[in-house]
Amino acid sequence: MEYGVAHGPGIAVKFLVLPHVSGRHKPTTHRLRELVENAVLVEQLGFDAYGVGERHERPYEESSPAIILSHIAAHTSKIRLFTAVTVLSLHDPVRAFEDYSTLDHLSGGRLDLIIGKGNGAVQARLFNVTTEDQWERHRENYELFRLLWQQDQVTWQGRFRPPLHEAEALPRPLQRPIRVWHGSATSKDSVELAARHGDPLFSANGANTIEQYAALVRHYRRRWAFHGHEPQDALVGAGTAGYFGARTSQEAIERYRPVFEARMAVIQRYGHGQSLPFDTLEDFVERSSALIGSPQQIIEKVHRYHEQFGHELLHIHVDGEVLSRKDYLTTLELFQSDIAPVLRRELPSRPFLDPPVSAVPAGLHELPG
Numbered sequence: 001m002e003y004g005v006a007h008g009p010g011i012a013v014k015f016l017v018l019p020h021v022s023g024r025h026k027p028t029t030h031r032l033r034e035l036v037e038n039a040v041l042v043e044q045l046g047f048d049a050y051g052v053g054e055r056h057e058r059p060y061e062e063s064s065p066a067i068i069l070s071h072i073a074a075h076t077s078k079i080r081l082f083t084a085v086t087v088l089s090l091h092d093p094v095r096a097f098e099d100y101s102t103l104d105h106l107s108g109g110r111l112d113l114i115i116g117k118g119n120g121a122v123q124a125r126l127f128n129v130t131t132e133d134q135w136e137r138h139r140e141n142y143e144l145f146r147l148l149w150q151q152d153q154v155t156w157q158g159r160f161r162p163p164l165h166e167a168e169a170l171p172r173p174l175q176r177p178i179r180v181w182h183g184s185a186t187s188k189d190s191v192e193l194a195a196r197h198g199d200p201l202f203s204a205n206g207a208n209t210i211e212q213y214a215a216l217v218r219h220y221r222r223r224w225a226f227h228g229h230e231p232q233d234a235l236v237g238a239g240t241a242g243y244f245g246a247r248t249s250q251e252a253i254e255r256y257r258p259v260f261e262a263r264m265a266v267i268q269r270y271g272h273g274q275s276l277p278f279d280t281l282e283d284f285v286e287r288s289s290a291l292i293g294s295p296q297q298i299i300e301k302v303h304r305y306h307e308q309f310g311h312e313l314l315h316i317h318v319d320g321e322v323l324s325r326k327d328y329l330t331t332l333e334l335f336q337s338d339i340a341p342v343l344r345r346e347l348p349s350r351p352f353l354d355p356p357v358s359a360v361p362a363g364l365h366e367l368p369g
Contacts, residue, residue: 039072043079045336051082056123066099073107080110085183087118089138090127093145101173109174109355116183195223200235205289214308237313241290245334249293256292259319295338312349
């Protein structure tokens with residue numbers, strides 16, 4: 001999976017790689033290189049960030065976001081890089097820290113982390129994680145992961161890995177502190193973990209109706225206050241179920257229909273019992289967070305669910321594998337020319353932190369952006 005971001009309510013472009021409507025996949029090498037090419041493209045278009053997800057089951061092949069983002073870091077100079085998400089329940093937190101601390105340096109301090117416990121049965125079997133211990137692994141791994149970012153030497157003991165005594169994990173990070181978002185789709189446990197530690201929440205907001213996700217965001221804000229944090233400091237990001245903008249709603253629906261049909265086919269083949277609660281494309285556009293329509297329709301819809309979420313980071317989700325390259329580029333350009341300026345003006349958000357200037361290699365300033 002790949003992603004991208006621009007500020008409006010902080011606007012992120014999320015690019016979810018799906019099989020072509022014909023059912024044929026692009027070769028793996030081509031797909032992975034396209035992730036990098038798309039990151040360069042969205043930086044040139046003026047988006048604020050780009051994200052790469054982590055999945056370990058078909059139809060996805062993007063299992064190593066740290067490696068992919070490192071390659072992207074070498075080809076970009078300004079855009080922030082997101083993990084979306086890092087499935088922390090599957091990883092040794094020391095190894096994960098070392099990988100992402102290295103990436104933090106190579107990117108010049110442009111890294112943001114979104115973590116999640118994951119929910120795929122295939123990946124759980126692959127990494128010997130059970131449904132009974134997956135959440136506890138995620139919580140414990142995050143507690144250690146967090147300490148490693150904060151402390152130069154760590155003494156720690158837990159259930160799922162050997163203890164540490166005055167351990168030093170290297171390299172030490174460039175950003176101190178680094179921002180860690182907690183990805184949440186349905187679990188109040190993830191919300192609680194974020195609120196307790198005073199961390200931002202990122203709502204998946206993809207597969208169900210907006211109301212279900214809004215309830216979790218409200219719960220997060222309640223728990224945030226319960227743990228003694230100032231209400232105004234809570235920070236929320238939200239995904240979208242899809243994006244396709246066109247000059248008219250009729251054109252947008254017509255051009256997006258093959259994407260919706262491809263997604264339904266993917267879920268039917270690989271969904272492992274999951275399903276979307278939308279019978280038709282029209283129902284999907286009406287009740288989900290999908291942004292399909294004219295620029296004005298999309299602006300109005302973002303406003304409607306911003307009233308429920310109060311989010312400051314917005315992932316837009318573009319199905320680049322199904323769209324033609326022309327449609328893909330055109331709809332992103334339309335977002336930046338007609339939609340993003342209005343959202344930035346009407347729904348201002350806190351900016352991303354600037355990367356530490358002293359850490360950016362001089363040559364990176366010369367790269368085209």
